[in-house]
Amino acid sequence: MASIASNITSFLPTREDILRDGILTSASKNIPLTVAVAIIFTLLLNTLLTPRLDPREPPLLKPSIPFIGHIIDMFRYQAKFHIIVSRKSNDKYPVASLQMLNGKMYAIWDPEFIASGFKNKILSVDPIIDGYIDNLMAPSREGLKVLISPEGHDMTHEMIKHLIPTALRGVNLEKMTRTALGQLALTFTELAASPTGEQIPNFYLWARHLLCFATSTALYGKPEHDPFRLNPNMEQAIFDFEASLLQLSLGLPFPSITAAKGFKARQILVKGLEPYYGKKFYEFPEASEFVRARAQKLQSDPGCKLPVSDIPKVEIMVPFAAMGNSAPTLFWLLVFVLASPQERRDRLRKEIQNVMVLDSPDSGNSSEVRMKVSHLLIENECPLLKACFRETLRVSVHQITSRVVTEDTVIQNSSGQEYLLKKGTQVQMSAGNVHKSPGWWGEDADEFKPERWLDPQNIKTAKTAWVPFGGGIHLCPGRNFAMAELAAIVAIFVLGFEVEPNAKGKKEWKLPEYRLGSLVDAVSKPAEEGRGFGVNVKARKGWENVKWNIEYAS
Structure with a gap:
């Protein structure tokens, strides 16, 4: 009182x-x-x-300011909201009901209950997507009617369950990975040829461009067809669009004013993609099966044919999904590895040299570096590199997954503890809360410590409390492509280049702060887009003027 x-x-x-x-x-x-x-x-x-709860529902946590406190804190703290609320209760509750005005929202903080939520088909993303399609993609009235219809839902589910996973595995995954690796090889060959190396004033923007350029090539095929090559403004538009997702999703009136940056970014993206889809460049063999299969499904699905003019509006989500999270992940992975103690870097270089390198200056051939890369190679034969990748995701991914309970249902943990979730209530599952929990990861949970993944005793924790890619039918289908692409870049830096920081003129590794994570993005960005964090890069002695040749490890 x-x-x-x-x-x-x-x-x-x-x-x-x-x-x-x-x-x-x-x-x-x-x-x-x-x-x-x-x-x-x-x-x-x-x-x-105060909302009335069934005794079987999660316990109610009221806000400090009646009715509106949780809403205020959610907008104030964004992705940190769930961490703060959970810590205030001393992590007492694995699942809670949070009062929102005179209603409630369920918050799931325990990884076992999150896993149960991911698997539960009653927790649906459809109502959330239906509410945001118009605000985020701005399709025509006819297109919106198609997308939110039962037939539109059936088409979406078909794409999620079958079409997209098929397009991102097997020979289709291999083709995309080969294309991206080929583009990376060209970039690093050019960098190795520079006698003085390169001074990079903003390492985040440099790494972001490197990733986006290789990824767009893998997605869209021929350079003369690639929208990102034809319109360089599209890269920045992806991240301006992402930064404005919350404002756009609210559906405020006059979005050209109330969400100006996102509105303009969406226009740039749609305009850049229109020639690609209008001229059906996705039908050329160089295009990825991922892009081609989606476009053909959207245009020719017999029960749900989307107007041609709406396809670019819907497909702005493709490069957003492929680049929006991978780019900042690459940046953190690189700086965490490059700023590591010498002993860790030496171990990592030795592992890469023994497993991934087929030929290099160290073996007597100074004109070419031949490497092999694939997600399976990293998973099975590169424990420290894999550990660095996973640990980077653990400390940088703060994604909040939202669902709506479509019928009364129950979630439970491995001990049989259950909670009733009532129809019509929104559910939020916080990966950031799980990833930073001292109860699961220890008191050093905020630190980058890849060695924790090499301890067999942590295997159970890793399997339970690591959820950077979501789960259930919405498990990220591009995770294997991203692993191979990012691992290749890190391996090249560790093997062939000397990198020293030049942050605001100081040659010391002082990593940038995290920007406040949004409610609607997934991976933390560096504050101020990495401004002031620069590096100097040059080829290692004996590795100058080499030609990089990166092969896909079948």
Whole structure:
């Protein structure tokens, strides 16, 4: 009661304020009485409007400011919201009901319950997608009607369950990976040829461009067809669009003003993609099966044919999904590895040399470096490189997964503990809360420590409390492509180049701070887009002027 009173009275004017303003009336002369009435009224209102819970539902956590406290904190703390609320309760609750005005939202913080939520088909993303399609993609009225229809849902589910996974595995995955690796080889061959190396003023933007350029080539095929080569503004537009997702998703009026950056970015992306889809460049053999299969499905599905003009609007989500999370992940992976103690870097170089290198200057051939890369090679034969990749995802991914309960259902953990989730309630599952939990990862949970993945005792923890790619039918289908692409870049840096920091003129590894993670993005970005964090890169002695040749390890 005291905390409620303090919250209310902090917003009330003092007696002196009222006297000064000349508005003291006979009804308000007794300030303590006024405060008491306000408190009683608020308590009564709080009781009347508090959502009623079934005893089997998760326990209710009320906000510090009645009705609106959780909403205020959610917008204030963004991705940190769930960590803060969970810590306030001393991580007592694996699942909680959070009061939102006179309603509620479920928050799942325990990894076993999150896994149960991912597997539960009753927790659906469809209502959320239906609510955001118009605001994020701005399709035509006809296109919107198609996308949110039952037939549109069937088409989406077919793509998620079958078409997209097939397009990103086997020979299709190999083709995409080979194309990306070929582009990376050209870039690093050019870098190795520079006698003085390269001074990179913003390492984040440099790494981002490197990743986006290789990925767009793998997605869209021929350079003369690639929208990102034809319109360089599209790369920045991807990240401006991502930064404005929350504003756009709210559907505020006059989005060209209220969400100006995102609105403009969406226009750039749609305009850049229109020639590609309008001229059906996706039908050329150089295009990825991922892009081709999606476009053909959208245009020719017999039960749900989308207007041709709407395809670029829908497909802005393809490069967003392929680049938006991978680019910052690459940056953190690189700086974490390059800033590692010498002993760790030496071990990593030795592992890469023994497993991935087919030929190099160290073996007597100074004109070419031949490497082999694939996600299976990294998974099975490069334990430290894999550990660095996984640990980077653990410390940088803060994704909040949202679902809606479409029918009353139950989630449970391995001990048989259950919670009832009621129809119509939104559910949020916080990967960041799990990834930073000292209870699962120890008191050094905030630190980059890849060695924790090499301890057999941590295997169970890793399998349970590591969820960077989501789960269930929405498990990220591009994770294997991303692993191979990022691992190749790190391996090349470790093997062939000397990198020293030049952050604001100081040659020391002082990593940038994290930008506040958004409710709707997944991977933390460096603050101020990495401004001020630069590096100097040059070829290692004996590795100058080499030709990089990166092969796919079948």
